[in-house]
Amino acid sequence: MSNKPGELTAVGINHSYGAGKLKVPVLYDVGLHINNSEFIALCGTSGSGKSTLLSLLAGLTRPEEGQIFISGEEISRYNENQLCLFRRRSMGFVFQSFNLLPNLTALENVELPLVFLGESRRNRIKRAKEMLAMVGLEERMKHRPNELSGGQQQRVSIARALVTKPSIVLADEPTGNLDSATEEEILILMREMNRENKTTFVIVTHDQGVAEMSDRVIYLKDGRVIQKEGMLA
Numbered sequence: 001m002s003n004k005p006g007e008l009t010a011v012g013i014n015h016s017y018g019a020g021k022l023k024v025p026v027l028y029d030v031g032l033h034i035n036n037s038e039f040i041a042l043c044g045t046s047g048s049g050k051s052t053l054l055s056l057l058a059g060l061t062r063p064e065e066g067q068i069f070i071s072g073e074e075i076s077r078y079n080e081n082q083l084c085l086f087r088r089r090s091m092g093f094v095f096q097s098f099n100l101l102p103n104l105t106a107l108e109n110v111e112l113p114l115v116f117l118g119e120s121r122r123n124r125i126k127r128a129k130e131m132l133a134m135v136g137l138e139e140r141m142k143h144r145p146n147e148l149s150g151g152q153q154q155r156v157s158i159a160r161a162l163v164t165k166p167s168i169v170l171a172d173e174p175t176g177n178l179d180s181a182t183e184e185e186i187l188i189l190m191r192e193m194n195r196e197n198k199t200t201f202v203i204v205t206h207d208q209g210v211a212e213m214s215d216r217v218i219y220l221k222d223g224r225v226i227q228k229e230g231m232l233a
């Protein structure tokens with residue numbers, strides 16, 4: 001299997017939690033292909049397996065069966081160190097609860113992924129400032145997360161996700177903690193980032209707004225992909 005930067009492919013994924021009598025199957029023969037620079041909504045009812053699938057695509061969980069290819073690399077074969085390096089270099093993450101470090105400023109939070117990649121301080125600051133300007137927060141870069149609104153915190157976390165120029169951003173309910181006006185603002189921002197940087201976005205969501213703004217919806221029901229080409233959930 002060869003795929004290009006920013007492409008994701010899953011083949012024959014079966015996954016369960018627990019073992020023996022306590023084993024709970026969660027994903028059944030899941031297959032999907034996502035093209036470079038697509039903006040994808042991953043939808044489905046509560047408990048259908050969306051977060052589990054995202055965690056497998058992120059390489060945070062290893063599939064019990066099946067293969068996952070990201071940008072041409074079969075990450076389902078990687079060991080922990082290889083996975084960690086791959087995530088740092090090629091992926092960005094956005095979470096419902098923002099996951100910013102409370103004692104760091106917005107600028108320092110955005111710099112952090114570059115610290116892990118060993119970038120010089122000068123380059124880190126330059127790049128983090130550029131990203132904060134791109135998300136409209138250059139005036140707030142010295143502020144700590146508790147001095148920012150929820151929408152501003154999510155903007156910082158989008159800047160942090162994109163600062164390493166990843167080919168893929170994975171987001172788990174990124175608008176779940178925001179009011180509806182802010183939710184729309186954040187969605188528009190992610191769509192702009194997707195178009196400007198040609199970054200692939202995969203967004204787990206219950207929000208119809210995300211689905212409507214997406215190129216495509218992948219719909220999970222009871223652990224199976226039931227709809228995937230150009231249809232809304």
Ligand SMILES: Nc1ncnc2c1ncn2[C@@H]1O[C@H](COP(=O)(O)OP(=O)(O)OP(=O)(O)O)[C@@H](O)[C@H]1O
Pocket residue numbers: 017018024026044045046047048049050051052053
């Ligand atoms: N660590 C775990 N151990 C055991 N079962 C788990 C674990 N994580 C998830 N599950 C189960 O796997 C199933 C799928 O969970 P998952 O969180 O992937 O669904 P989801 O579609 O993201 O749900 P939601 O929309 O409610 O967040 C659920 O039945 C859940 O209870």
